[in-house]
Amino acid sequence: MNQLLSSATDNLKGTVNVPGDKSISHRALIMGSLAIGETLVAGLLEGEDVLNTAAAMRALGADIRKDEDGTWHIHGVGVGALHEPEGALDMGNSGTGARLLMGLISTYPFSTTFIGDASLSSRPMKRVTDPLESFGAEFHGSENGTLPLTVRGTGMPVPISYDVPVASAQVKSAIMLAALNTPGTTTIFEKKPTRDHTERMFSFFGVDTTTTPKDSGRVITVTGQPELTARNLTVPGDPSSAAFPVVAALITPGSDITIRNVGLNPDRTGLFITLKEMGADIEFVNEREDCGEPVADLRVRHSRLKAITVPQDRAPSMIDEYPILCIAAAFADGTTMMRGAEELRVKESDRIAIMVKGLRACGIDVEEFDDGMAITGSREKPAGGAVIETHLDHRIAMSFLTLGLQSEQPVTVDDGSVIETSFPIFRELMNGLGANIHPAGENK
Template sequence: MNQLISSVAQKMSGTVTVPGDKSISHRALIMGSMAVGETVIRGLLEGEDVLNTAAAMRALGADIYRDDEGCWHVHGVGVGGLHEPAGALDMGNSGTGARLLMGLVSTYPFSSTFIGDASLSSRPMKRVTVPLEQFGAEFHGSENGTLPMTVRGTGSPLPISYDVPVASAQVKSAIMLAALNTPGITTILEKKPTRDHTERMFSFFGVETTTTPQNGGRLITVTGQPELTARNLVVPGDPSSAAFPLVAALITPGSDITINNVGLNPDRTGLFTTLIEMGARIDLLNEREECGEPVADLRVRHSTLKAITVPEGRAPSMIDEYPVLCIAAAFAEGTTVMRGAEELRVKESDRISIMVKGLRACGIEVEEFDDGMAVTGNGDKPKGGALVETHLDHRIAMSFLTLGMQSEKPVTVDDGSVIETSFPIFRSLMNGLGASIQADGEEKQ
């Protein structure tokens, strides 16, 4: 265990760049591997999740390496060019990597075995295996549909039409990746729109795909077996990572920070919209586009926050940000209500129950619902002082370390090493802005 302790910060100031977007980093490596030629990726997130995807794509036949300047080079094999891996594909803690790659290999005539850590091995995979079986793939694993699992792909896949029963970008993307090596047109209906990173990345690499609004959702088509040409791209900064220094600055008096190159995909900006509605001072500077994705620099200043009821329909655009929104809500005046977020129950952990338990341990009033929670603040500093169990969840860890920056007593998380999966420079970046986050037994800087 690597305990981390977060103590009060005087103010946050400075300019930083957060690591590349995790969702886009996974997809950049996968699509570069499916293109012909060399794809050069700048700003790739070098966390464990993405590195595991890179290792898996190497095992499937792509040549992937990092140069001395931090650029990643991907020499792809083309659609249809993957080969059977020699060993199991270890996806570590990454549900995104596991589900996307299950989709990718399901339409190839070989077997692939997926394994992961204890957290990933407890997470449901049937949501992706059910539609992938319709292409002709077979899945062999535990009775409850968790890893380890062997995918026996099909050499004669058939295009499918599928109505996605849950709002999940991972399910949609798994189907889209299976469709790449499937002749004909695959159709996907989302009842609730989810992140469209895969659609944007497909278009960027030249896949023929359409997206049409339909009954409040989206109808997506993918024309299979395209010839993809390598592209160079810059990965936008991850808005989910930017959320932590952003909230830290909002709750810390005297703060004024700038976060450069943050991805502002409309399907990912629910937290920013919510915080602005709560009174957050967030200014968008230098708005532009990178690899089909909108980006900007964010100026963030300390703000007086007021509680709101978050629209349930906003959940898909901020599903990973509810834990850190809970921290902002603890400093807001009134009760912030968050519903429609039942997907949090099946993330890296049951984020609803774990956040509720940790918030209460820190003296914060919170009500738990099946699909969310309500957090009450009074504008004062919460008590803090708790040792919070992270349950191997990086966002839980970072959220409570952010809380510790303005609570009356320091907040400790039981295992800070899990942060490596998505934000390897979290502690150094936060401390560089003015935070005080130390390992247990380490002297304050």
């Protein structure tokens, strides 16, 4: 176990760049691999999850390499030209990578086996595989649809119309990727809008796709078998990664930090909106657009937060940020209510149960619900002093390390190595701002 320990700090100061957006990085690799010509990608997140997707796309036929200056070169093979990999595709801890690639290859006439680590192998896949079977693909594995799972793609896919039963950008995106190699038009109905990174990336590469508002949701269409042309792009900084230094600065007196080049996709800003409603001093500076995505620099200063009830319909736009929101809520006056987030039960871990257990161990008052929790915060520092079981979940680990920056006693996470999957420079970046995060046992 690689235990990490976080101790109290005086304040955070400085200007930093967080790693590239993980969702956009996955999609940039996939779409570049399907485009004719050379796609150049700057700012790609180089965490384990994305690197596993790069390795998988190489195994499927793309030529992908990285320059000394950090630019990634992708020579694509064209839609319809992927080939059967020689071995299983190991997706490590990445549910996003696994589900997107299951969609992509479900409409190719070959078989592929997906494997992953213990965490990924415990996560359900049926909500993705069920609609993909409608294209004609077959899936073979355990009864509950967990990895290892073999996909037998179809050589004669048929377009589908699918009503997504639960708000999930991964399910939607898997269907859209399956539609790329399917003749005709595939239609997807979303009851609740989810992140639109796939739609934006499809449009950026020239896929004929439309998005139409309908009632409270959206209708998305994809016309299959396009000829994609290589494009150059810069991946915006990941707002999910920016969330950790943002909340750390908000709860640490005297803090004033700037985070450059953060993606502000409207489907990803739920946390920042929620924090501002709680009284957070967050300023968007130098707003602009890159590769179809809105971007800005964030200036964040320590703030006295107040509790709110988070609107349930905001959950899809901040589903990955609930763990770090829990930390902000622990420092807000009053009881912060978070409901409508049942998807947290099936993320990298059961994030509701694990956050509740960890918060209570650190002396924080929390009530658990099937679809969320209520956290009663205080102006007083929480006790801390606990060793948190992360269950191989990187966001759990980073959230409790953030809590330790303002706890009476240090907070330890049982395995900090899982952070490598999404934010490999987390400790370096945070300590550069003034945090005190280090391996347990080191004297600091």
